[in-house]
Amino acid sequence: MVPLSWYLIFSAALFCIGLYGVLARKNAIAILLSIELMLNAVNVNLVAFWRYRYSEALNGQAFAVMVFAVAAAEVAVGLALIISIYRRRNTVVADDIDMMKW
Amino acid sequence: MTIEKIIFLVIAAISLGAALMVVTSRKLIHSALWLILTLFGVAVVYGILDAGFLAVAQVVIYIGAIAILFIFAVMLTRRANQDTGSQNNQYWWVAAPLSALLFGGLVWMMGSWQGYSTELPKLALEAKSGMLKQLGQLLVSPDGYVLPFELASVLLVAALIGAIWVAWDRK
Amino acid sequence: MSWNGFLAFVKDPLTEFAKGITYRLDVWGLSPELVNVIVKLLGAFVACMLSFALVILTIWVERKLYARVQDRLGPNRVGPWGIFQTVPDMIKIFTKEYITPDGADKVTYNLAPILAVSAVMLIWAVVPFAPTFFGSDINVGALYIVAVGAIGTLGIILAGWSSNNKYALLGAFRAVAQMVSYEVPMVLALLVPVLLSGTMGINSLVKAQSVWFILLAPLAAFIFFISSQAEVGRAPFDLLEAESEIVTGFQVEYSGLKFGMFFVGEFLHAFTISALFSALFLGGWRGPWAEQVPILGLAYFVIKTSIVYFFVILLRIAAPRMRIDQMLNFNWKFLVPLGLLLVMVTAVVEKLVIHYYTLWGLEFGSTNYLILRAVTHLVVNGLICVGALWLSQSFGKREPPRFDASRAVAVPPQSSESTATD
Numbered sequence: 001m002v003p004l005s006w007y008l009i010f011s012a013a014l015f016c017i018g019l020y021g022v023l024a025r026k027n028a029i030a031i032l033l034s035i036e037l038m039l040n041a042v043n044v045n046l047v048a049f050w051r052y053r054y055s056e057a058l059n060g061q062a063f064a065v066m067v068f069a070v071a072a073a074e075v076a077v078g079l080a081l082i083i084s085i086y087r088r089r090n091t092v093v094a095d096d097i098d099m100m101k102w
Numbered sequence: 103m104t105i106e107k108i109i110f111l112v113i114a115a116i117s118l119g120a121a122l123m124v125v126t127s128r129k130l131i132h133s134a135l136w137l138i139l140t141l142f143g144v145a146v147v148y149g150i151l152d153a154g155f156l157a158v159a160q161v162v163i164y165i166g167a168i169a170i171l172f173i174f175a176v177m178l179t180r181r182a183n184q185d186t187g188s189q190n191n192q193y194w195w196v197a198a199p200l201s202a203l204l205f206g207g208l209v210w211m212m213g214s215w216q217g218y219s220t221e222l223p224k225l226a227l228e229a230k231s232g233m234l235k236q237l238g239q240l241l242v243s244p245d246g247y248v249l250p251f252e253l254a255s256v257l258l259v260a261a262l263i264g265a266i267w268v269a270w271d272r273k
Numbered sequence: 274m275s276w277n278g279f280l281a282f283v284k285d286p287l288t289e290f291a292k293g294i295t296y297r298l299d300v301w302g303l304s305p306e307l308v309n310v311i312v313k314l315l316g317a318f319v320a321c322m323l324s325f326a327l328v329i330l331t332i333w334v335e336r337k338l339y340a341r342v343q344d345r346l347g348p349n350r351v352g353p354w355g356i357f358q359t360v361p362d363m364i365k366i367f368t369k370e371y372i373t374p375d376g377a378d379k380v381t382y383n384l385a386p387i388l389a390v391s392a393v394m395l396i397w398a399v400v401p402f403a404p405t406f407f408g409s410d411i412n413v414g415a416l417y418i419v420a421v422g423a424i425g426t427l428g429i430i431l432a433g434w435s436s437n438n439k440y441a442l443l444g445a446f447r448a449v450a451q452m453v454s455y456e457v458p459m460v461l462a463l464l465v466p467v468l469l470s471g472t473m474g475i476n477s478l479v480k481a482q483s484v485w486f487i488l489l490a491p492l493a494a495f496i497f498f499i500s501s502q503a504e505v506g507r508a509p510f511d512l513l514e515a516e517s518e519i520v521t522g523f524q525v526e527y528s529g530l531k532f533g534m535f536f537v538g539e540f541l542h543a544f545t546i547s548a549l550f551s552a553l554f555l556g557g558w559r560g561p562w563a564e565q566v567p568i569l570g571l572a573y574f575v576i577k578t579s580i581v582y583f584f585v586i587l588l589r590i591a592a593p594r595m596r597i598d599q600m601l602n603f604n605w606k607f608l609v610p611l612g613l614l615l616v617m618v619t620a621v622v623e624k625l626v627i628h629y630y631t632l633w634g635l636e637f638g639s640t641n642y643l644i645l646r647a648v649t650h651l652v653v654n655g656l657i658c659v660g661a662l663w664l665s666q667s668f669g670k671r672e673p674p675r676f677d678a679s680r681a682v683a684v685p686p687q688s689s690e691s692t693a694t695d
């Protein structure tokens with residue numbers, strides 16, 4: 001039998017890999033990809049806790065479904081913004097989109 | 103080492119390996135494809151955890167829609183000189199130890215929790231096929247999650263309208 | 274072998290085979306889980322081989338029917354009535370040279386046809402051929418079908434991108450736009466049988482069809498039929514792969530068996546969609562004596578699927594090709610609102626029927642109840658159909674939009690790239 005700790009370590013590792021991607025990548029789309037990794041890690045955590053600790057009711061799965069919906073909405077708007085920025089500034093490198101800094 | 107442990111180790115190794123390739127690939131399109139493999143591995147993990155509906159919903163939503171959206175976005179914002187050279191920005195040498203530190207901290211903190219190594223309990227729901235009906239009823243019952251469900255629908259409509267408006271090519 | 278054993282074998286050969294193999298493997302001393310896995314793998318292998326053999330037959334049927342409608346004979350040299358014509362075609366495709374374009378991404382270039390074919394094979398796992406012949410009866414079967422359809426879409430866009438060819442990329446964009454758009458009415462039309470039977474598993478859906486769902490929900494059947502033709506990419510929606518259009522679209526750089534994989538995948542997908550349509554709307558394996566003698570259930574299923582496939586071929590022969598903007602208009606402005614309306618109305622009517630008909634003294638599940646329920650749904654569907662046709666006619670009478678004739682088309686490109694973004 002697989003103990004709960006293995007699932008928690010798996011989701012923590014996925015989260016930290018996503019965090020490295022967000023902090024270390026240049027391209028804005030790559031940053032969004034890493035955010036997706038983090039969201040998936042959180043979902044795995046939720047479902048593992050549901051199965052191991054609270055499997056009488058389905059609240060854990062309902063919460064995971066909400067995370068799906070929010071992730072989909074965020075990706076749609078984020079990519080629309082990136083495409084709009086690409087049209088005007090002709091770049092998607094996050095460091096070059098600094099019109100508001102001095 | 104039972105068969106379930108072996109299966110979980112293989113799936114976890116594939117998913118984590120693909121996730122590492124996502125954050126270290128030189129070409130952006132390869133990152134998107136490795137993300138698809140990671141999402142598929144997570145769907146298999148949901149299947150192992152007896153959440154069948156979530157596994158199929160993961161494939162439909164993430165791989166069927168979000169991954170294709172990413173591939174479209176990568177293709178529409180491509181420039182020839184972006185795929186050469188390092189894809190990391192100037193602070194990657196801070197990000198790597200930070201992530202490793204966070205991982206260590208999370209594992210240590212979870213390890214000191216008393217429920218850390220619980221074994222798999224029996225599925226306390228009456229039948230696997232009853233879970234889908236129960237999930238549906240939970241999501242729309244007034245003393246269930248109907249309010250978050252409706253708010254999520256409003257959020258999706260707002261995201262739909264917003265994305266179309268932002269990305270519209272007004273020339 | 275006793276008479277009873279022989280009778281059991283004739284009635285249900287697949288289960289008897291499985292029992293025999295299980296017994297033999299148990300005698301050799303393997304553990305029960307391993308035996309189970311081996312038997313299931315063997316079943317999956319047999320299903321895949323059978324479906325590829327089926328493609329040979331379906332290609333022959335299509336060519337003959339196409340020819341007869343066009344008042345010519347079709348293939349009639351190789352074998353009686355030209356049945357074996359596909360075999361020399363296969364040999365020709367096998368022996369062609371693989372030409373990989375320069376600058377193509379090797380891994381994705383080779384992965385794309387595999388994804389396109391495996392997405393279709395995966396659907397066969399949930400199709401119920403008979404009361405006891407099916408791959409696996411998962412309880413989210415309807416959603417699983419949508420999920421593996423999405424994997425096929427992924428294969429197409431990988432094919433278009435990895436060919437390093439602007440026309441292939443444009444063709445792949447249009448193909449993916451069409452397939453993703455038509456998934457929405459397909460899912461909505463798939464929801465209507467799920468609502469009417471209360472379960473998502475396909476075998477349970479077939480069992481709940483004491484009255485065929487095509488009588489209860491003819492509009493949903495129509496929407497599912499049309500949108501699944503667009504999903505597969507068959508005529509009249511075959512803009513993606515027509516030779517006179519965007520130079521065969523995303524498949525232009527593929528030759529030999531890789532192109533053969535796309536070709537076989539498309540035909541198999543059309544046959545699979547017919548099988549799904551007959552399982553969801555025409556009652557699948559249901560028929561007289563199907564539960565007692567499962568092999569009869571298989572016969573009914575094959576007959577119904579063949580009839581639906583016949584109509585699919587006739588639709589291809591008879592209808593002209595649609596343009597991409599006509600296709601997408603038809604989808605988003607007609608099929609999606611109709612599908613949404615249908616789901617809402619079916620749910621409300623079903624609840625009202627259960628409430629009022631049991632209130633009026635009809636038992637739930639008796640023959641009178643079923644007949645009245647069918648008639649109610651049919652009448653409501655007819656009303657929606659009439660309303661939709663009247664609305665679309667009144668919209669059609671409006672002025673078509675005039676295009677601004679003074680806008681110059683050939684202007685020098687500005688600093689940003691402009692790729693086609695429809």
